Amino acid sequence: KAGVTQTPRYLIKTRGQQVTLSCSPISGHRSVSWYQQTPGQGLQFLFEYFSETQRNKGNFPGRFSGRQFSNSRSEMNVSTLELGDSALYLCASSLDERLAGVRSSYNEQFFGPGTRLTVL
């Protein structure tokens, strides 16, 4: 079974530009989460999507947005890039099994290798 894939693996952008990162979850996984990892702030939760809906959101400005498609693939977008947005962006997917809408057991999150974004 293929793992979580993220594209591109590396990106270089300049300040003011926007960027879109893509995440393909493990087949059958319906929950996709995004995290930002920087040397200064560490790992921080951005948002989580399930069935094309944003279910959870971290404390990031509105420049950070995301979406999920019907095949569970997810994209995140950062507009008006700032130098401080340089980071490793990690995506994670989870099976999130539910019975009658209630999660029956814990399904661990599987992480992708990340996209390294450099803003110049």
Next chain:
Amino acid sequence: AQKVTQAQTEISVVEKEDVTLDCVYETRDTTYYLFWYKQPPSGELVFLIRRNSFDEQNEISGRYSWNFQKSTSSFNFTITASQVVDSAVYFCALSPSSNDYKLSFGAGTTVTVRA
């Protein structure tokens, strides 16, 4: 607010030594989950364990063991007889029990195991 503190930034040991990683947390939630993840040089985080706050039993999995002490808000991780392949950054994380996708991570501890 939730906070996870990993006071050890880096630990270097010689192969076969034991290494213990400290994790102290703060939360106002009465129930919560604690996690440990490993991040090897390749970058992806690898899940190691999830522990519910009402389950204070220690756990052992092969060379890994975890010591959860609610009284001191600590969830420490020990690697016994370390190996070079254990070299990685290890993260402790916390989430409310109502939402175990919203992880708050510690700063991480870099473990280097020398042959």
